[in-house]
Amino acid sequence: MSRGKMHFQETAGLYTAAALLRLILYFFFPGLPDLLTDRVEISTPVTSFKRLQEGLFLYKHNVSPYDGGVYHQAPLLLPLFSLLPDPATYPIFAYILYIIVDLLSADALYKIAESGEAGASRLFTSARKDRKWSGYIVAAIFLFNPFTIATCMARPTNVFTTCAILHAIAKAISGNPFNSMLAFSFATYLSMYPALLLPPLILLAYDRQHASNKISSLPQFAAINVTAVSLCLSVLFGVSYLLTGSWEFLASTYGIQLTLTDLTPNVGLWWYFFVEMFDSFRAFFLAVFWLHLSCYVGGLSIRIRTQPLAVLTILLGIFAIFKPYPSIADTSLFIGMVPLFRHIFPLLRYSFLSASTILYSTFLGPSFYYLWIYAGSGNANFFYAITLVWSLGQSLLVSDLAFAVLRDEWELERPEMVGKEIRQI
Numbered sequence: 001m002s003r004g005k006m007h008f009q010e011t012a013g014l015y016t017a018a019a020l021l022r023l024i025l026y027f028f029f030p031g032l033p034d035l036l037t038d039r040v041e042i043s044t045p046v047t048s049f050k051r052l053q054e055g056l057f058l059y060k061h062n063v064s065p066y067d068g069g070v071y072h073q074a075p076l077l078l079p080l081f082s083l084l085p086d087p088a089t090y091p092i093f094a095y096i097l098y099i100i101v102d103l104l105s106a107d108a109l110y111k112i113a114e115s116g117e118a119g120a121s122r123l124f125t126s127a128r129k130d131r132k133w134s135g136y137i138v139a140a141i142f143l144f145n146p147f148t149i150a151t152c153m154a155r156p157t158n159v160f161t162t163c164a165i166l167h168a169i170a171k172a173i174s175g176n177p178f179n180s181m182l183a184f185s186f187a188t189y190l191s192m193y194p195a196l197l198l199p200p201l202i203l204l205a206y207d208r209q210h211a212s213n214k215i216s217s218l219p220q221f222a223a224i225n226v227t228a229v230s231l232c233l234s235v236l237f238g239v240s241y242l243l244t245g246s247w248e249f250l251a252s253t254y255g256i257q258l259t260l261t262d263l264t265p266n267v268g269l270w271w272y273f274f275v276e277m278f279d280s281f282r283a284f285f286l287a288v289f290w291l292h293l294s295c296y297v298g299g300l301s302i303r304i305r306t307q308p309l310a311v312l313t314i315l316l317g318i319f320a321i322f323k324p325y326p327s328i329a330d331t332s333l334f335i336g337m338v339p340l341f342r343h344i345f346p347l348l349r350y351s352f353l354s355a356s357t358i359l360y361s362t363f364l365g366p367s368f369y370y371l372w373i374y375a376g377s378g379n380a381n382f383f384y385a386i387t388l389v390w391s392l393g394q395s396l397l398v399s400d401l402a403f404a405v406l407r408d409e410w411e412l413e414r415p416e417m418v419g420k421e422i423r424q425i
Helices: 002-028 032-037 049-060 077-082 091-115 135-143 146-154 158-173 177-191 193-207 218-244 248-259 270-275 279-303 308-322 328-347 351-375 380-413
Strands: none
Touching: 002 032, 002 091, 002 135, 002 146, 032 146, 049 077, 091 135, 091 146, 091 158, 091 328, 135 328, 146 158, 146 328, 158 177, 158 193, 158 308, 158 328, 177 193, 177 218, 193 218, 193 279, 193 308, 218 248, 248 279, 270 279, 270 380, 279 308, 308 328, 308 380, 328 380, 351 380
C-alpha cells in the first residue's frame, strides 16, 4: 500500500502537467486537432479518427460500418465511442479519453522502468545496470515527446494499441502472465501486427514468474499462454460478430493490412512501392514484404534470449519502419522504450546521426507533402523520398540499439575487451 502511495505521489505532478499541457493545446488552438487529424504522418486508413467517425455514424444508424470501404478499425471501438457525446459538438470528452489513455501508457512505462528488467533480467545482468533513469524520467520523456503529444491531439486509434502493448509488457514483468496475455490479445485485436510480439513476450513472462506458481517447462508455459491468447481473441471476435452481425469485419480490419488495398500515402515504405507494382507481381511482393517483417521475430528471440525486453523494443522499432501502415505513433512508442536502456547509451555509435536524420525528415516531411498535394510543384517522389530518409533515421537507431545490446553482452563475457574498438565483419 505504501509503495502504491509513493508511486502516486511521485507521478501525480508529472501526469497533471502532461494532462494540462494537452488541454491547453486543445483550448488555445481549437483548430489544431482537426489539422493534425488530416496529416498522413499521423493518421492512416486503419487508425484515422475521421474514418472512425464515419463508421460510428453508420453504426448509430443501424448500417454496417464496413459498407463503403471507409472504416477499417476494430468493431469494439464503435460501442466505446458511441458512449461519448458527438465529438463534432462536444470534442472535450474525446480529448479527455485520449489524455487518459496517454497517462495509462506512461504509467505502464513507469512500472517497466522501475522493475529494472532492462539492465538485469533473469539470465543476464549488465555490468552497467546501475546507470539507469528512473521511471519518472522515462515516463516524462514519453509524455512530453512531441510525437506523443501530436498523436494524442490527432486522436488516431493506435493509441489504444500502444497502451495495450505497454500494459502487456508491464504485466509480464510483474509476474502476471494471464493479465499480460489479455492485454496482448486486445493489442492484437486492435491492430494485428502485435501478434508478432508473442514469442518474446512469452519469454519475458516466463522469466518473471512468481516462485509460488512457477511452471518450469518453457514449452508447457508457452502452450498455456498461446491457448489463453487464442481464447481471448476468440471471445473478442465472437463479440465483434454479435455486434456487427457478420464476419466482414475480418476482411475490412485485418485483410486490408494483409493485402494493402488502400494505398493512401503514409510514412511507410509499402504504399508507393505497390502503387508502381504490376498486378501480376502484387501477390508475390506482398508475401515478400510480410515475410521480411516477420522474419526478425525468431532470430532476435533466439539470439537475444537473455534479454526479452530488448527484443520487444527492437521489434517495436522494426515495426515502426516496415509495417504496412506506420505512423509517428509507432515511432513515439519505440522512442518511449529506448530510454529504458540508458545503461547502454555510451555504446551507441550513431546516436547523433540517427537523431539528426529523424529531425531533418520530421521538419521537411510536411513541406514535401505540401509541394506534392497543394502547391503542385512536386510529385509523389518528393514525399516518398523524405519518408525514405525518415525510415533511414529509424533504421540507424534500431540497428545501433541492437549493436549496443550485443556489445554489452559481449563485454560481460570478455571483460578484457571493455572499451576496445571492434570491427564488424
